[in-house]
Amino acid sequence: MKPWESAHLSELESLKGPGTLRWSPGRRRFGITAFGINAYTAAEAGQDVVEEHTETTLGHEELYTVVAGHATFTLGDEGDPERGLAEIEAGLAAKPDTPVLLYHLACLNSRLGRLDVARAALDRAIAGDPKFAKWAEDDEDLVPLRVAGES
Numbered sequence: 001m002k003p004w005e006s007a008h009l010s011e012l013e014s015l016k017g018p019g020t021l022r023w024s025p026g027r028r029r030f031g032i033t034a035f036g037i038n039a040y041t042a043a044e045a046g047q048d049v050v051e052e053h054t055e056t057t058l059g060h061e062e063l064y065t066v067v068a069g070h071a072t073f074t075l076g077d078e079g080d081p082e083r084g085l086a087e088i089e090a091g092l093a094a095k096p097d098t099p100v101l102l103y104h105l106a107c108l109n110s111r112l113g114r115l116d117v118a119r120a121a122l123d124r125a126i127a128g129d130p131k132f133a134k135w136a137e138d139d140e141d142l143v144p145l146r147v148a149g150e151s
Contacts (some may be wrong), residue, residue, distance in 0.1 A: 005030060009039055009067070020047040045069070081108045099128035106139035115148055 012024035017040065025040040026032070040049040049071060050064070064071070084106045091101045106122035109115075122145070125132040136142050 003134045018051045080110050084108055097128055098127045103132045109140050115145055118145055
């Protein structure tokens, strides 16, 4: 017996999840009982691959890895940007010059009308990683900055 086993995602059992989700419970295939290990897939670009939830409602923490394509994760829901802001600020307290966190800090502050804070965070994000200048060109969250003539 090998000390490890592998499988291609297409070899895992695939079950219908909520909405458009496809759920593949890897723990079943490998006999894992100490923790969950699952794969979520979408048939088409733009479909959800994880149902909307918080770790608080599920009672556990999760780790997500994008194996193919790309995904967008949100911090806080659309109705609670302050909660998302608190999460980003906690991340920045640990890693103050992380460009992606600074970028999302700019986005949330822009949505909240805090344009000076948003501009400063966006400038720092771009200084840390110039790709964020391109992202900022059409990001809907940064419309208030562009409308104010500051983007």
